[in-house]
Amino acid sequence: MTKSPVLILGARSDIGMAVAHAYAAQGHPVQLAARNAGNLEPQKTDLELRHGVPVSLHEFDALALDYHERFAGALPELPGIAVCAVGFMGEQGESEISPAAAARVLRSNFEGPASILSVLASRFEQRGSGTLVGISSVAGDRGRATNYVYGAAKAGFTAFLSGLRNRLARKGVHVVTVLPGFVATQMTEGMDLPDKLTAQPEEVARAITEATAKQKNIVYVRPVWRLIMLIIRSIPEAVFKKMSI
Amino acid sequence: MRRLSGWGNYPVSQAQLLAPRSEAELQGLIASNPSVIARGNGRAYGDSAVGVPATLHMRHFDKMISFDAQTGLLVAESGVLLGDIISAFLPRGWFPAVVPGTKFVTLGGAIAADVHGKNHHKDGSFRSCLDWVEVMGPDGTVRRCSPQENTELFNWTAGGMGLTGVILRAAIRLRRVSSAWIRQQTIPAANLHAAIEIFERSAAATYSVAWIDCLAGGGRLGRSLVMLGEHAGLQDLSYDQAARPFAIPRFGSRTVPPVFPSFALNRFSVRAFNAAYFWTGARKAGRQITDFDSYFFPLDALLGWNRIYGRKGFAQFQCVLPLDSARPGLRALLQAISAAGQGSFLAVLKRLGAQDSPFSFPMEGYTLALDFPVNRRSLQLMQDLDRITIAHGGRFYLAKDSRMSRDTLHAADSRAAEFAGMRQLSGMHPSFQSAQSQRLSL
Numbered sequence: 001m002t003k004s005p006v007l008i009l010g011a012r013s014d015i016g017m018a019v020a021h022a023y024a025a026q027g028h029p030v031q032l033a034a035r036n037a038g039n040l041e042p043q044k045t046d047l048e049l050r051h052g053v054p055v056s057l058h059e060f061d062a063l064a065l066d067y068h069e070r071f072a073g074a075l076p077e078l079p080g081i082a083v084c085a086v087g088f089m090g091e092q093g094e095s096e097i098s099p100a101a102a103a104r105v106l107r108s109n110f111e112g113p114a115s116i117l118s119v120l121a122s123r124f125e126q127r128g129s130g131t132l133v134g135i136s137s138v139a140g141d142r143g144r145a146t147n148y149v150y151g152a153a154k155a156g157f158t159a160f161l162s163g164l165r166n167r168l169a170r171k172g173v174h175v176v177t178v179l180p181g182f183v184a185t186q187m188t189e190g191m192d193l194p195d196k197l198t199a200q201p202e203e204v205a206r207a208i209t210e211a212t213a214k215q216k217n218i219v220y221v222r223p224v225w226r227l228i229m230l231i232i233r234s235i236p237e238a239v240f241k242k243m244s245i
Numbered sequence: 246m247r248r249l250s251g252w253g254n255y256p257v258s259q260a261q262l263l264a265p266r267s268e269a270e271l272q273g274l275i276a277s278n279p280s281v282i283a284r285g286n287g288r289a290y291g292d293s294a295v296g297v298p299a300t301l302h303m304r305h306f307d308k309m310i311s312f313d314a315q316t317g318l319l320v321a322e323s324g325v326l327l328g329d330i331i332s333a334f335l336p337r338g339w340f341p342a343v344v345p346g347t348k349f350v351t352l353g354g355a356i357a358a359d360v361h362g363k364n365h366h367k368d369g370s371f372r373s374c375l376d377w378v379e380v381m382g383p384d385g386t387v388r389r390c391s392p393q394e395n396t397e398l399f400n401w402t403a404g405g406m407g408l409t410g411v412i413l414r415a416a417i418r419l420r421r422v423s424s425a426w427i428r429q430q431t432i433p434a435a436n437l438h439a440a441i442e443i444f445e446r447s448a449a450a451t452y453s454v455a456w457i458d459c460l461a462g463g464g465r466l467g468r469s470l471v472m473l474g475e476h477a478g479l480q481d482l483s484y485d486q487a488a489r490p491f492a493i494p495r496f497g498s499r500t501v502p503p504v505f506p507s508f509a510l511n512r513f514s515v516r517a518f519n520a521a522y523f524w525t526g527a528r529k530a531g532r533q534i535t536d537f538d539s540y541f542f543p544l545d546a547l548l549g550w551n552r553i554y555g556r557k558g559f560a561q562f563q564c565v566l567p568l569d570s571a572r573p574g575l576r577a578l579l580q581a582i583s584a585a586g587q588g589s590f591l592a593v594l595k596r597l598g599a600q601d602s603p604f605s606f607p608m609e610g611y612t613l614a615l616d617f618p619v620n621r622r623s624l625q626l627m628q629d630l631d632r633i634t635i636a637h638g639g640r641f642y643l644a645k646d647s648r649m650s651r652d653t654l655h656a657a658d659s660r661a662a663e664f665a666g667m668r669q670l671s672g673m674h675p676s677f678q679s680a681q682s683q684r685l686s687l
Contacts, residue, residue, distance in 0.1 A: 046308040050333040186266070 004080025005029040009060060009116055011040060014185035015135060016085035018201035022209045023081070024051035031079060033060035033071070062086040062112030068119045081212055082120050083133040084113045089187050095149035102149050109137075109153035114160045121164055121173065128172040131212050134161040135178045135204075138220070141229045144245060165217060176211045177218045180204050181225040197222065249300060252551050253290040253647055255558030255619045258680050260295055264302040271411060272385035274301060280678035283411045285351030286326060289358065290561045291647025292680035293406050303353055306413060309333065317419040318376060323353025323412045328545075330419070335537070336491045339419035340476070342374035346593075348542050353412040358644035359404035359605040363452035363474065363541070366598035370607055372403035376416035380409060383676035387413060401667060404605030406643050408668060408677050408687060424490035426477040427452070427540040433527035437467025437575055441611070444471065444596040451475050452540075455594040456526070458519045459615055462583040467575065469594060470526040474540055481534060493536045515590055522590070544591070554618045559589075560647050562627050563614035565597055566639040571611040574637030578613060578630055585626045589616040604664050606642040614645065624648060631657075643681065651686045661687060 006023040010016045011032035020030050024047050032040050037057040044055045060071055072078075088108035095102040117132055124130035139147055140154030158177060165175035182188060182198040199221045211219040220226045235243070249260040262284075265271040275281055282296035283303050294300065307324035317339050319330065327341055328348035334340070345360035354360075356378055361370045368374075377391035380402055388410075390399035402409045430450075434440035440455055447453050452474035461468045479487045544550050551559070566574040575594075592615035599609040617623035631653045634641065640658045641649060655661050665687050668674040681687075 042308050042310070045310065049309040049312055050329065052333075052337075189264070 003028045005031050005077050007031040007033060007075065007079035007082040007120075009033050009082065009084045009113070010062065010086035011037075011043075013085045013087065013187075014201040015180070015183060015204050016083070017043060018205035019083050019085065019208055020047060020055075021050070022202070022205035024053045024055070026209065027051070027053060028081075029054045029056075029077075031056050031058055031075060033058040035059070035061050060116075062116060063107055065112070065115045068116045071116070072119045072123060078123055078127065078130075079120075080129070081131045081133065082117070082124075083135070083208060084117055085135050086113050086116075087135065087137075087187070089147070089150050092147045092149060105149050106153045106156075109150060110156040110160070113157055117160075117164065121168060124173045125168060125171045130172075131174045131176065131215075132161075132164065132168075133176045133178060133208055133212060135180065135208075136161060138179045138181050138225055138229050141179075142232050142240070146244075174212075174215050176208070176216060178204065178208055178211065178221065179219065179225065179229075180207075180221045181228075183221070197224065197228075246298070249295050250558070251287060251289045251291045251294060251647065253559045253561060253616075253619075254551060254554070254556075255560055255647055256292055256680070257558075258292065258295050258297050260297050260300050262300050262302050264305055266305045268381070268387070268413070271301070271381060274299070275381065275383065275385055275411070275676055280676055281411075282677060282679040282682075283323075283353060283357075283407045285324060285354035285357075286349055288347055288350045288354060290645045292684070293358070293644055293646075294354070295680045296678060297680050297683075301411065303351065303411075306353075310414065317421065318416055319419055320414065320416045321352055322414050323351060323356070325352050326350065327352065327355060331537075334419055335422070335425055338421055338423065338491070340422045340537070342368060342418055342420045343371045344541050345371075346542065347545050348538075349545060352415055352417070353407075356403055356412055356415060357405060357407040358642075359602065359607075360644070361597065361607050363454045363595065365600075365607055366448060366453065366596050367451060369598065370403075370600060370602070370605055372602060372605065374418045375399075375403065376418060378402055378412060378416075379414040381411040381413055383410065383672050400603045401664065403602060405664070406679065406682070406687075408664075408679070408682050409671075409673055410677060422476045423479055424477050424482060424486070425493050425537050426482060426486060426490070427474045427535045427537055428477045428481050428532065429535045429540055430473045430532045431526060431530045432471045432473070433523070433530050434467075434469040434471055436465055437469075437579060438572070440467055440469040440471060440594060441572060441575075441596075444611075447471070447473055448596075453596060456522070457579075457592045457594040457613070457615075458523050459579060459582045459589070459592045460516045460519050460586065461523075462580070466583065467579050467594075468523055470523065470530075472540075474535075477534055483534075486534070493538065516586075518590055554616070557619045559616050559618050560623070560627065561614060561616050561645040562630050563612060563642040563645040564630070564634040564639045565606065565608055565610050565612040565642070566634065566637050567608060567610040570637040570639075574633065574639060575611060575613060577633045577637070581626065581629050581633060582615070585622070587617055587623055587626055589618075591616045604660055606640070606644070608640065610639075612642075614642075628653075643685075646681065646685075649685065651684065654685045661685070 006028045008016045012034040037059045047055045090105040136158045137154040139151040140158045143151045161177040182193045207221045246259045250257045278299040281299045283301045284294035303324040306322040308322045310320040343362045355371045359370045379389050450473040455469040455471040457469040597607045600607040635657045
């Protein structure tokens, strides 16, 4: 039996690429979608050589909402699994003073991903099968002074995924929310992250393939984050507002 | 800045680990840092791939670029692991022509150390399967070198420990194999003399290696289990194996706990373990079919085995002695180790073939490798082993070294001075330095 293709949205990211490798290793054809998709040619060749699966490149801009329908329609085959690894951290300081910068963070982490997943959701719903995977963030579990614009966007995306899951639960379409915690990627390069709390992109990819296979709903990549966020969420607001974490 | 060391967790340096994502970024880092050294998967035992203050992690240069299914020529970036090459191409009937004792090394690391495998006596070191290598020099220029083109750069780069520049890409030839299985023959040798006799009459075997008991003394000095191997053909396999010759049953890997109590390793436990290992091996001696992982990479199944030596880390001693002084030299080395009672379980003896390259480790003769937990006594013992090696005309493997002195290296290996001189003249010296090259004046 030939396996269904896996679509990676935001394929250039370290997590997106790790997910592509994980699915290709299982024998799935891979569709890589990103801006300037043409220069992902080396990644495409590498995936094909390593895993012997067909890989295709697709021009995709998460912020170009008007094109999302056309993008989905132009895919050579509707994927069985779509993973959205689109994200942009931005600079919190900049987001505080520049509405344009804040909008970019909000749109990249919430509006764009929600839009493309809506488009795919309808097609998956019509077909009656498929899995949508959204990579959100523990930053969305509670807004903190250090990155609340990014956190707010991720909170929105987490709520969106929850609603989408609810909507599609009886339609044969499954939705996975992935909360990676710290991950050693280009986005976090140069940050001083604690080793024990920091996952490698390959771990995130493994968590995603497992969660998809087992139809899990919400996945914390390193289980310790479930506990950390439980504690952070349960701090009374009166106390929380004076903390710096 | 962070703590950085090699596989032996000794010595530990404070270094900045930079992971460039493009050649342009790499050029910038070479230009802007006082000196750099490239690091692959950190499997060199000591400080070969530790650059102070700046180390270049090559993990983002990890793409396979092309493969010719007619000739078996693979072009890949230097950060690709040999294990990835095996995973990708063994199912299609190809295997790297030379593999060291772990598959968790990068292509760049294998070239830089010019690693050798169990077939060195027949097929030579890693450089013998290289068609070409591309190296970024101190000025940021990328040069392709091969046995035909920029020959001098090629010769110094294979075995040059990354000190000729940053290895970016290479073309390597894979060999055709008809299964993932090895036809293994285990021959017990009661002592060193017997082990050498077995190696000498097994020159025709494709692969050969011996586990040696470094703690046995007296008449049992150097008792060994010599393991010969051939790639198995379909006729060697059982019906089930032959039906799917590249499918290897998966045994999960184990992981050593982060801190293994180092008191568990002492001369009594190791001596008992070695004796049990030898007698078990001797009883099961003979022919068997083994999967390639167990034959080539037995330790890889134990992830993080370097931690069994505890927090202080360990050092490996590896030398090669020329053929005509190998017997007395090995005897002297083993007597010193056995008398000190410090040998480890992980000790290897291997016959190497002739090698003609300016700075690679191998030479025709015998190589002995073994690990020691780092402590005052073992460091002292290793200095004694250094002296014995030099007295017998031997030399040392830089990929394993973490503690040799500059004088030891230069006394053992006159090529070191030539290499250092070449680096000065060509302008490589200021740009590419490792903690090891600084320690050894390379």
